[in-house]
Amino acid sequence: MSFLWVAAEGICALSANKLRNFLMMLGMIVGVALLAVIMAVGKGTQQKVIKRVDTWPIRVIKVNAGGGKGYTRPQAGVATLKLEDADAIRDRIRGWDLMLCVAEKRGLPMKFGSRQCQADVFAVEPTYCEMQSWPVQEGEEIGTEDIRTMARVCVVGTTLAKTLFGEDNPIGEYIYIGKVRFRVKGILKSRGIGPGGTDSDNRALIPLTTGMRRLFNQGYISYVRVRMKSVAAVPNAVKTIRQLLRKRHHISPPETDDFSIVTAKQIAEVARGISRTLTAVLVALAGLSLLVGGVVMMNILLISVAERTKEIGLRRALGATQHAILVQFLTEALSVTLIGMTLGAALGWSVSVALRRYTPVITETAWEPFALVIPFALLFGVAFGVHPARRAARLHPVEAMR
Amino acid sequence: MIELEAVEKAYGSGSTEALVLKGISFRVEAGEYVAIMGASGTGKTTLLNILGCLDKPTGGHYRLEDTDVVSLDDDALSHLRNRKIGFVFQMFHLLERTKALKNVMLPLIYAEEYPDDAEERAKKALTSVGLADRIQYKPGELSGGQQQRVAIARALITDPAIVLADEPTGNLDRRSGLEVLAIFRRLQQEGRTIIVVTHDQAVAEHAGRILLLSDGAIAHDRPVAEPRDAEAELASLPKEDRR
Structure with missing residues (x-):
């Protein structure tokens, strides 16, 4: 079995059902976009707070x-x-x-x-x-x-x-x-x-x-x-x-x-602490929305597995091992998280720029969301993809073909 | 080639155990064209699943070429199916939204090594079933008979030892069915082993030998004196019926 060809099957499945895959990605897109915007606003606010605190006479x-x-x-x-x-x-x-x-x-x-x-x-x-x-x-x-x-x-x-x-x-x-x-x-x-x-x-x-x-x-x-x-x-x-x-x-x-x-120093520290705490809370919220997105993705993947039982059975009959089926569905999940999160980071970046330009909200666009996409996509893809992929792999070919 | 010895298949266990196959023994030599017949509920499908290495018998022995199938694990069975067996199903089982060419290439993905000439082989297989001009069509754009011929091309792509067909004409009109049976005859003449499972006497009579299953056992096993000739029957169909 060639790993790459099996993985390619998983990616091909993405273009096959565009609406379903978009829905799967939606959670990732929204979650990461939210995260990116929050990070940008957090950074902007922190700088604003520091600037304001700096008006405390330092002497x-x-x-x-x-x-x-x-x-x-x-x-x-x-x-x-x-x-x-x-x-x-x-x-x-x-x-x-x-x-x-x-x-x-x-x-x-x-x-x-x-x-x-x-x-x-x-x-x-x-x-x-x-x-x-x-x-x-x-x-x-x-x-x-x-x-x-x-x-x-x-x-x-x-x-x-x-x-x-x-x-x-x-x-x-x-x-x-x-x-x-x-x-x-x-x-x-x-x-x-x-x-x-x-x-x-x-x-x-x-x-x-x-x-x-x-x-x-x-x-x-x-x-x-x-x-x-x-x-x-x-x-x-x-x-x-x-x-x-x-x-x-x-x-x-x-x-x-x-x-x-x-003293001024102390005030600045406290202010930084407050804005850091605030950012942490917001990041946690965005993380939560990512988590929900992951659960949604898992559910849609489970539905997809149920829907494609016959296809899985056929692949097994044609010689796909359980491992090959697992790889195919995991690849599908990983593609969804990777594409979704990249889109989300780009969306978040655009929204941050728009906020800065057209509203009084101060944002500082951050590169971190883009850097975090790969590890996050891997984490979420595996965490929420492994269960549906396993279920697919464990289907008995005879039962599945029925 | 194929050797079954007292093959049993039971479902469930203990007092609820149901014996579907009750000690089936027969041999199929390389190059034979065998039809397995029987009414529904006689264990036809179960036997087909065992022959196709999709399921393992609960008793007895099954040798496919030199392999003792009963002793294999799930991965080894998968590889065996990929290398030795070409499946043709009643419902065709093609991937929707996937072109004929890609459908035919599908088994190669699961081969030990993906061949460099995969696409060439798929084109050749499609040409051999008369679909050279349909390689870029998706299943939905093909007739039932054409879809089944794509499925046959897919079964042939790995150059299997046996072609296993489960009611291959069950969803086809008479002409398409005959076209499929004509292909089987030609494959046999090329030296392939073919096993067709059917409940249709007319379809079975195209084979060289008929195994009749009854209540999980072989009721009789006899050669067909004069197999029907699909080509000749196709030629005798009324002209206006031809496509």
């Missing part, structure tokens, strides 16, 4: 109150971080050029005349606008004098201004935050929706001292930001801050930190 170290992975938002009501901690950091760290302490409260009631709303209140130091690169568009920032005198003044975001004052100019007006009356002295520039999905402009800035003593009545802050003079100084500063705070808070080894330190 800045943020120390959050509360332990855990505080890369999102400082935990509310955690009283572990004190102004004295910030002072200690200020004294011990070398090479910083800007520092900022913030105490924040989310969703405080605001009132102007009869208008009321809720907004986030940030009790800040005068370095806020520079540290956050967020200047006022009108009026004045929170100043050193305001801190010293615990002035009841505030700077409002554009959303808050609009809610309370409509089209009127809020500067010089008095609003109530909680039960305390504040004079509006500035309006922040608009920043839109923040990365967390909240409106960044629905906020009010007040002096740190006023916030802690007069409004919040608390001796702790939410976070400290330290900007270093150079990126190179960041890792050492992080280490020093951690040691310093652990010592000040009397934390010894088995206990975990009651604060968390966030």
Whole structure:
């Protein structure tokens, strides 16, 4: 028996029943195309995320109150971080050029005349606008004098201004935050929706001292930001801050930190991790659809074997061994997976290019799907082809010819 | 050439065992043209399957040329069928959507070694059954008689020791049937061994010897004194009936 000629019989069977073979391939085409598109979108998104994360100022170290992975938002009501901690950091760290302490409260009631709303209140130091690169568009920032005198003044975001004052100019007006009356002295520039999905402009800035003593009545802050003079100084500063705070808070080894330190590097790692996880989940889904495609192929092959029982019997009568029949049907299965998956990879590539060109979806066409076609085709062809092929090979010629 | 000795074939086992062939013995010499007759249910098909090495007897001995068929495994039986036996079936059993030429070449795929001159041989075989101008036709484009002649060409392609035909004229009109029988006669004259299984007395009388099966055993085994001549009968058919 010549292996090649028998294999050729399997390939010939493909052209014989085009619709059936197309249906068999469909699962492979869709599965691989999906996989290719997901990979392309995954790659594109990852790059987008990294680009976005890169806007985090690389020289800045943020120390959050509360332990855990505080890369999102400082935990509310955690009283572990004190102004004295910030002072200690200020004294011990070398090479910083800007520092900022913030105490924040989310969703405080605001009132102007009869208008009321809720907004986030940030009790800040005068370095806020520079540290956050967020200047006022009108009026004045929170100043050193305001801190010293615990002035009841505030700077409002554009959303808050609009809610309370409509089209009127809020500067010089008095609003109530909680039960305390504040004079509006500035309006922040608009920043839109923040990365967390909240409106960044629905906020009010007040002096740190006023916030802690007069409004919040608390001796702790939410976070400290330290900007270093150079990126190179960041890792050492992080280490020093951690040691310093652990010592000040009397934390010894088995206990975990009651604060968390966030840097650009760390954020990038987390973001990459998230997008990687997302891609993995999507790839698993595409794999699942491939699996379904494989099962469909197996079923159609089984039907095909049943339909071609007479043909198989004839071939056996003419001298085909069981092995020859097995090879023929396995070749058929492998051809289906190989052709189907190649078509799928090409389709996925086209769709990725089209997505990039005609929709806002960012894709990065990948070569991996094409490289994966051969091993995947072999794997699926054998995994889902062997059962029908075996069934065909085991048909008894006499029974089959009947 | 062919030697059967007390061949038995039983289906099932224990109390439900059914003995289909009850000790059949006969010899067929090379170059003989034998018809096996019998009503349905007498074990004709079972005997044909054993002769064709598609099935093994459950008792007795079967020698094909120098091979003891009973002792062979499935692969060896496959090879034996490929080399020694040419099958002709009642339903032709051609591959649809496949040209006559490819159909005829099919057994060569399963030969020990694929011959270089496969296509030449297939063309020659088709020419010898009078289908030289039909080699590119698919079965659906051929008449029943032509399809059966393609099947005969396929049976001959491996140059087998015996041609085994199962009701070869059963699905054909009288003229096509006679054409097939004329080919068998010619093959015998060329020295091939031919065994035809049929229930049709008229078809059987073209052979040189008739074996009559009855209830799984040979009822009688007699030579045909004067075999019918398919060529002569074809010539005597009315002219307007000729194609």
